Amino acid sequence: MVGKPSKLKKNKPLLGNHQKCWIWGRNAVRETLFAGFWPMYELHLSDHLKSEEIEQLEQQAARSTIPVFISTDKELTQKCRASDHQGMIAKMAPFPYTSIELFNQQEITSPLFLILDRIQDPFNFGAIIRSAEIMGADGIFSGTHEQCEVTSLVCRTSAGAVNHVPLVQATDLVSLCRDWKQNGINIVGTAMQASEKLNDYNFQQPTAVIVGNEGTGISPELQAECTHLVRIPQQGKTESLNVAVSASILLYEASRQRNFS
Template sequence: MTKQSLLGSHQRSWIWGRNVVVETLRAGRWTPHELRLAEDAGGLDEIAKLAESRSIRVTSESTARLAQLCGANDHQGVIAKMPPFPYAEVSQLVEDAFNDSNAPVFLITDHLHDAYNFGAIVRNAECFGAAGLFIPIDRQVGVTSQVARSSAGAVNAIPIARVANLLSFVSELQRRGVHLVAASEHAATPLSTADLSGPIAIVIGNEGRGIDQSLLEKCDLAISIPLAGRVGSLNAAVAAGVVLYEATRQRGIVSGTFKEA
């Protein structure tokens, strides 16, 4: 078995680290099968009680055994065995978003491969109040332990749905009045001049090739983020955060509350 396939197996089975496990337990959306705690670690009583209050089995193991099970040494004395991630249903996510807001913000990722990038995007989306994320089923990293950790537990706080065909799906969104906004370093329209105040879906491309041309052609608007340095582009997660901030700013959100129009 290769190192990558072994890592993938661990990522599908376990999450680890105190913060992400606590956030997962508190959210109650992705319930662990069991929790294993280090025998010699302190400060774990609250986590154990939280798990037991949700009828999750808690056992003790050596620190070395925890590292062996999850494939990482930075587990902080806490690992949780997980079922498959509970992805949202696509149409329900859209309906719920429009029930909550006349101008929801969605994110669409076009075949991202890097777990840390995707986790950071999920965290950005949750922090800026996006209604949900849509990811393709194929050739896209899903919610793994690394995604959960890099999202700081945000995978438990924002709905994520998988779609079989991005092109068909975005056409459905457009029929609902959602404008597709592509973040592209080659776009002629700078972010500062773009109108992001209505219902939008921000499209973030693959780390290497960007947004697929067929999907880019479907977008209603392509925007670029002006840069002052010598490096020609931002990574996917940073670009998503910048565009999300601008969409949030245009909606008049200040200090976590909505300003009256």
Template sequence: MPRGRGSSARPLLSNHQKSWLWGTLCVEETLRAGQWPIYELLLATESDQPIHRQIVEHAERLEIPIDRQPARRLEQLCKARDHQGVLALMGPFPYTSLARFEQQLTPQSRIVVLDRLQDPFNFGAIVRSAAAFGMTGIVIGAENQVQVNSHVARSSVGLVNRIPIVRVESLGESLRTLQQAGCRFIAARQDGEFRLGELFAETDFAEHPLAMILGSEAHGVSAELDRLCNGSVRIDMAEGVESLNAAVTAGILMYSLSPLTNLRSES
């Protein structure tokens, strides 16, 4: 993790205004992980709760500069009132490379692929569920896809630090690379051929790394990625309900695929 204030040319998460991360749990989790560069920490003058003292201890251990400012100044910097008395100035997010991720795959690996997801709060909620349900990692594209930013990190409660997130230039090419490594793909669709719990009755899915592809909120899974899939899965719902929020859909499907649960087909 970079130490000190450094030069004005240091790379930031985004522009200066959008490179602040705030909230006690999110910042504490990020400091504890020690992977995402933090250049500077700002604490509100009156912030002296146990969580603030833990944050200061982490920052001092990592030799990150700490400054005290009035709470109003923190609000001006992050353009939010819910900063909880702490701001961190962030460098670029440390995405995992596809090559490194591929080396870690096993037949039990469970992967989430996001195809052009636009809402940062959906993305953050998906990251949180992926970490909770033991997913191996998340793969996203570099274009037409929200990247890891402060809103994503806050929505995940800092859990972007606990699960590998792979960013690739081309999802199609990258999935073909994973396919050659033995990975199987399943698309989340309203008319999917498999119900929850049925996938592991299929030997082809049970004996290979499995990636679930979730499409954009507006357009679903792209035709290019759909052609790479070995099947599709659906969530049965009450009559008259057409769809679920992307993050809710992802959470239900991840639970069904999770190595931490026993949700399997009875057949």
């Protein structure tokens, strides 16, 4: 379809304002389109893309009645205010977080959950989501206070992984941890001075791992709910690891024990 996109009805909310409602980049747009999880209002493709790829994307979009528009690279850049779109941009609805009620309907034998305590940097948030999806986390739980939302930047940094792992917002992470403990799920946090090493913990048990804020770490209230505190062994002189790196190490160890032990 070539032409001017029609204006969205007022009852259709956007991911952000006109500039911030777009996701772009090949991986982010393709993963979101084919997953069919996050409502997409419009798909805009560059006329420089191969005709075979345009046809494939048009066919997929047609299955969800998403209008497709063919534009120049310059026009795509003007819409999303970024030149690294790789010939694909999409106008999005707000991200559809999974409700805690819907998530609780799933039957997970030995869960591996990830709790995010006030992660504020979208690059960190997206990288954590990407690692969690790759390493087999069953769900990511974040609070609603001082927590980065799923934005275009988060989607792009996650390479579209936001579409493949449940993301749940919880108003009270402390109460959530208490409920999980009553149901036999261990709560594991990290502390540099912890006596238990990361690889000493048995991740084959039902587990929820907490990673904390970039500046202040895990809040005292959540740390008090931990059944285990572990430390990531370090050899260098740098004081601490980036939170996205820490989350990746924790999730890798969990995946290693669960899949390769």
